[in-house]
Amino acid sequence: MHETLSSLVERAFLENQRPLEFYLREQSHLPGARANLGLMNDLSNLMAAVVGKRPHDVRALLRYLVRDEESLKSNTPDEFVVMCGVVSFGACAAVHPDWCPEVFLLLGDFACSSSWRVREGSAIGFQRLLSSAPEETIAYLRILASEGNYLQQRACIAALAEPPLLHTDEMKEAALDIQRTILQRFREIPQKETPGKVHRTSRACIEVSGVKTGSCSNIQDVLERAEGTIL
Secondary structure (H helix, E strand, O other), X not given: OXXXXXXXXXXXXXXXXXXXXXXXXXXXXXOOOOOOXXXXXXXXXXXXHHOOOOHHHHHXXXXXXXXXHHHOOOOOHHHHHXXXXXXXXXXXXXXXXXXXXXXXXXXXXXXXXXXXXXXXXXXXXXXXXHHHOXXXXXXXXXXXXXXXXXXXXXXXXXHOOOHHHXXXXXXXXXXXXXXHHHHHHHHOOOOOOOHHHHHHHHHHHHHHHHHHHOOOHHHHHHHHHHHHHHO
């Protein structure tokens, strides 16, 4: 697979992107219950390995892969192609710091996609950045937590829902602080807000809080009281 993928990427750099796109579509495992995450990771790692030497080629290719994000249908090969591009943006910025400001904004936008797999790709992209640029990524996630919409708040929570990333006390405290910010905003939502959006955010908070603390009883109590007044 690696030789095939490398060959197709090289052709894509020569402005022949269609063979790579077709390969991603054919190997996507979609429609189906689970996309080919192994292939997604292979492509993102390959892009990260070459971005230092060929940043313009990599950027052009990733822009090509995500170009149809606004017109996607769920559970389709097209959705997988875009997801690969989104995750690859995060992987590349993780090793090419000059990309970070641009990619933070891109991932924040992709977090609002109508495609749930693209939204997951955004969270995974942030996770790649948290591994290599934790301070800068946490700073941007704090902005999304305090100023972003429901889906961007969800991206913050999902990005931090990865125990291996929480290997320092500073990271753990930052993750909890971001959750507190989102929970406070949740409690301030007026009753007229859409219940479905509120519910998705609250459920994510409960699940992730359990990951962070080993017990989500206190936070769950807060959310259940809040849900009782909103839903």
